[in-house]
Amino acid sequence: MRTKGAVSSYSVDMTGDLEEVTPKCANEKNTTSEVDETDINQNDPAVVQFIASLVAHSAIREKCVEFGFQNLGFSVKGGSDVLSELTGEIKQGSLWGVMGPSGAGKSTFVNVLLGKIKQTSGSIHVNGIEGHMRKFKKLIGFVPQDDIILPELTVRENILHSARIRLEVSWTESQIQQHVNALISCLRLTHVQHSLVGDVSKRGISGGQRKRVSIALELAAAPKALVLDEPTSGLDATAALSIIRLLKALCHQGVTVMCIIHQPRAEIFQALDKLLLLSGGRQVYLGDRSRCVEYFETKGFTFPRHCNPADVIMDIISGHGSGYSHSGPSGPVRTLVQIIQDWERIQPGPTTVENQALAHNQEQVNLSAELNTYDQLRGASWSRQAYLCLLRGVKQQTRQTTSFILEISVGAVAGLLIGLSVYKIEGLLFQGVFLHPFELLSSATNYTLVPELGLLCSLAIGLAAAPPGVKAFGEESIYGLASIIAVITRREDGPLMSMIVSLIIGVFGGYGPPLSTVQSWHLQWFWYMCPGTWLSEAYFNEHTAPFSYLYDLEAAAAWTGYTIGRTNIDLCMLLVIGSVYRLIAYLALVVSDWKIPLQ
Ligand SMILES: Nc1ncnc2c1ncn2[C@@H]1O[C@H](COP(=O)(O)OP(=O)(O)OP(=O)(O)O)[C@@H](O)[C@H]1O
Numbered sequence: 001m002r003t004k005g006a007v008s009s010y011s012v013d014m015t016g017d018l019e020e021v022t023p024k025c026a027n028e029k030n031t032t033s034e035v036d037e038t039d040i041n042q043n044d045p046a047v048v049q050f051i052a053s054l055v056a057h058s059a060i061r062e063k064c065v066e067f068g069f070q071n072l073g074f075s076v077k078g079g080s081d082v083l084s085e086l087t088g089e090i091k092q093g094s095l096w097g098v099m100g101p102s103g104a105g106k107s108t109f110v111n112v113l114l115g116k117i118k119q120t121s122g123s124i125h126v127n128g129i130e131g132h133m134r135k136f137k138k139l140i141g142f143v144p145q146d147d148i149i150l151p152e153l154t155v156r157e158n159i160l161h162s163a164r165i166r167l168e169v170s171w172t173e174s175q176i177q178q179h180v181n182a183l184i185s186c187l188r189l190t191h192v193q194h195s196l197v198g199d200v201s202k203r204g205i206s207g208g209q210r211k212r213v214s215i216a217l218e219l220a221a222a223p224k225a226l227v228l229d230e231p232t233s234g235l236d237a238t239a240a241l242s243i244i245r246l247l248k249a250l251c252h253q254g255v256t257v258m259c260i261i262h263q264p265r266a267e268i269f270q271a272l273d274k275l276l277l278l279s280g281g282r283q284v285y286l287g288d289r290s291r292c293v294e295y296f297e298t299k300g301f302t303f304p305r306h307c308n309p310a311d312v313i314m315d316i317i318s319g320h321g322s323g324y325s326h327s328g329p330s331g332p333v334r335t336l337v338q339i340i341q342d343w344e345r346i347q348p349g350p351t352t353v354e355n356q357a358l359a360h361n362q363e364q365v366n367l368s369a370e371l372n373t374y375d376q377l378r379g380a381s382w383s384r385q386a387y388l389c390l391l392r393g394v395k396q397q398t399r400q401t402t403s404f405i406l407e408i409s410v411g412a413v414a415g416l417l418i419g420l421s422v423y424k425i426e427g428l429l430f431q432g433v434f435l436h437p438f439e440l441l442s443s444a445t446n447y448t449l450v451p452e453l454g455l456l457c458s459l460a461i462g463l464a465a466a467p468p469g470v471k472a473f474g475e476e477s478i479y480g481l482a483s484i485i486a487v488i489t490r491r492e493d494g495p496l497m498s499m500i501v502s503l504i505i506g507v508f509g510g511y512g513p514p515l516s517t518v519q520s521w522h523l524q525w526f527w528y529m530c531p532g533t534w535l536s537e538a539y540f541n542e543h544t545a546p547f548s549y550l551y552d553l554e555a556a557a558a559w560t561g562y563t564i565g566r567t568n569i570d571l572c573m574l575l576v577i578g579s580v581y582r583l584i585a586y587l588a589l590v591v592s593d594w595k596i597p598l599q
Contacts (some may be wrong), residue, residue, distance in 0.1 A: 046185035047249050053179040054222050054253060064092035064254045065136055065225040065371065066127055067113065073121035074105075074112055074281075081281055082108045085344060086122070088276060088286040095244075095251045095271065096258040097289065099310070100278035101318040106260045107145070109278065110227055114142055129368045136225075136371055138166065138378035141218030143228040149213050151199040152396040155192050159183065159216045164388055165380055166221035183219055186246055187212045188239065196399070208235045215243060221378075224371075225256040237265060244271045269310035279317040282340045299339055300325050407464065414460035418453060429453065430544050432551030439552070447559045450543045451511040454536030458509050461535075462502030466495075484581055487588040509536040515561025524561070531577045537562040538570035 068089040074082045083105045090096055098106050111117045113124060115137075123130050149158050163176050171179070184193050189212055197213065198204015205213070211234050218226060226247070232240035247257045248271055261268065275292050277284040285292055293309050296316060301324045303312050315321050319336045380388065397404055422429060431446040433439050466485070485498040509532030510518070518524050527533045540562045544553050557564045 044186070046182055047246060050179070050182035050186045050219075050246075051249055051253055053175070053182050054250075064127075065139055065256055066090060066092045067124065067225070067256070068128075069113065069122065069124045071122035072109075072112065072119055072124065074108055074117065075120045083112065083119075083278075083281045084121075086278075086283050088283070090256055090258060090274075092256045093251050093254050094256065094273040095248050096256075096274045096276060097264065097269070097272040098258060098260045098276045098278065099262075099264075099314065099317075100284075101314065102262075103280075104278040104317075105281035106278055107229060108281075109276075110142075110229060110258070110260060114140070114227060127368050127371065136375045138221075138375045139224040139371065141221055141223035141226040143215050143218050143226070143231060145229040145233070147210050147214035149197050149210060149217065150392070150396065151197045151202065151204060152399040153392070154194050154196055155189055155205060155209070155213050155216075156180065156184065156194060157392075157395070158197060158213060159220050161388060161392055162217040163220035165385055166378060167380075168377055169380060179222075180220060183216055187216050187219075188242065189213065189216065208239055211235055212239065212243065219246075219250075223255065226250070226258070228257070228259040230262060231259050232261060232264065232268060237267075240265070241267050241271075244268050263314060264310045266308040266310065269308065277313065277317050279319075279336060279340065283343055284317050284336075284340055285343060299342070411460065411464035414464060418456045418460065421456075422449070422453065425449075430547060430551075430556075432544070432547065432553065432556045434550065435552055445556075445559075447556050448511070448514075450540045451509065451514070451536050451560060451562075454539035455506065455509040455511040455532065457539065458532035458535050459503065459506040462506045462532075463499055466498035466502045484585045484588065487585050505530050506532050508532050510561060511536065514559075516559060517561070519561050528573075529577070531574050534570045534573040534577070538567045538574075541565065541567045541570065 066089070070087050072086040073084045075084075076082060086109065098109065100106050108117070112119045115124075125131065126135060153161070160176070160180050163171075163180050167176060167179075184190055189209065192205050192209055196202070196204045197210065211231070215228065215231055218228075228247075231243055231247070235243065244259075244267075247259070251257050251273070261272075264272070269289070272289045274287065275289045276286045277292075285295060287295075292313065293303055296313065297303070301312070301316055301321055303309055303324065312321075312324055316324065316339070317336065321336070379385070429446075429449050431444065433442045433445060485494055485501060489497045508527050508530035510527055515524060515527060515533065518527050540560060541564050544551070544556060544564065547553070553564055
């Protein structure tokens with residue numbers, strides 16, 4: 001398709017890439033020299049070893065995940081457009097950079113592509129088939145801007161855990177270990193591999209090292225496509241370049257890599273193959289990085305000698321390009337709005353793209369089905385994942401000695417206080433009506449103290465177990481209730497939320513209002529859904545049973561509403577309710593994963 005007006009010296013292919021039809025721009029020699037792609041990492045034995053490990057053990061390695069988007073838009077309530085009319089193809093084996101000023105919509109674009117949020121208009125296709133990248137989520141890695149590394153584990157343990165959980169089951173333990181060794185070495189993390197990651201409260205590795213570990217967590221899973229949100233931020237120049245070079249080496253193996261990059265230094269910019277430039281949620285350029293400078297020159301901009309072209313481009317697409325402008329072949333210099341409009345004019349029409357997609361349809365359907373099967377094969381078995389997470393959890397817990405002791409102490413102190421509260425009555429917790437024929441000799445009864453202690457115990461257990469459960473184990477919590485809380489709240493709010501919910505649930509123990517009153521309301525089914533009722537019933541049963549020779553326990557049971565003589569059932573029900581909580585948490589996780597339906 002031929003372009004109009006100022007861009008008449010270019011053509012746009014079906015993918016929206018610019019094809020050069022004029023001689024190379026004279027100014028290009030002014031920019032920093034190109035990175036020799038053939039040289040990239042070829043001398044780095046660690047990279048060679050890592051790539052070899054990927055190639056040797058990844059099934060259907062020749063298959064890839066490519067994606068495209070057409071007229072993609074995302075608007076927020078109230079109607080403002082965060083993204084509008086984005087169209088393009090992200091092909092395999094190329095290193096993509098997504099650039100734009102702050103607030104341009106880069107993160108939103110990535111989130112929409114990954115299916116984390118749903119677009120409000122347009123479509124996304126993966127390998128030519130309409131749908132989200134979520135369909136292949138085990139094959140696609142995402143490195144968020146904020147890392148999600150576990151601070152209580154070492155660098156190596158974090159990476160190893162990711163590899164063991166996410167790689168294909170066919171990988172043996174020694175292959176995984178070698179793969180992780182090579183990856184650690186590639187990312188220059190060997191010297192800190194046994195250091196704890198740490199966090200703000202306990203200093204561990206540096207910020208740049210953390211960044212590399214979060215990239216390693218995704219690379220360990222041998223992804224077919226990788227999306228990174230600012231992989232080079234916080235890194236020194238050498239480390240940043242070495243990461244980009246590793247990503248480039250991955251691209252050479254057919255992995256599709258897309259990075260959001262804020263202000264790349266010249267060498268990093270030169271290493272990118274393709275660029276997507278956004279401004280105010282609209283597309284300014286999509287195509288070869290090497291032709292980007294030339295493209296803007298046709299719009300009347302000059303790239304000063306010895307200047308980082310990325311800086312100039314960022315200035316232009318931030319609306320501060322007037323310092324670089326002159327009257328070009330297309331007349332007076334273009335404003336940012338005009339540049340965006342120019343780009344929209346040269347986009348391939350929807351019909352052309354649809355026809356192209358249809359032409360490859362059968363082949364793409366087959367590839368999609370094959371990748372889907374491959375996606376299913378990824379990851380350790382359910383039981384192995386549970387085992388690995390348990391080991392990881394135990395390791396985390398044992399490394400937090402202070403908080404572990406504190407948590408145990410909370411339980412112990414709660415128990416001590418409960419004991420002290422009844423210390424004076426010297427174990428006389430229960431007093432009933434004497435058995436027939438001595439009932440007339442009975443003095444006052446005390447049916448409430450045992451249920452009251454049962455309530456206090458449930459509260460103490462809940463309060464002591466839930467917050468640490470959420471803190472240490474997150475979604476894989478050992479404490480049933482906390483696992484639900486962990487799913488529905490933010491991790492940092494989890495401990496407080498679980499404490500509140502534990503308090504509320506704990507009150508449903510049959511002490512106040514008594515279970516017998518609840519029964520008269522026909523609401524005992526609800527109380528029996530709460531673990532506190534079963535715990536209090538067991539507690540009541542065990543405290544009263546020794547007095548069966550003396551007191552009328554049937555009368556006590558009728559007064560309190562508890563069923564006596566079934567401690568085993570009470571304990572089993574506690575186990576069942578805990579398991580049901582976990583099941584609900586699991587279902588909530590699955591449902592939240594399906595929140596955005598696959599198209
Ligand atoms: N769900 C939303 N509700 C309201 N506004 C939103 C929503 N999502 C994104 N935005 C707005 O859209 C704009 C683009 O946000 P986005 O985070 O994608 O930008 P960005 O280019 O990644 O910025 P930065 O480089 O600073 O991270 C911002 O102004 C943001 O406030």
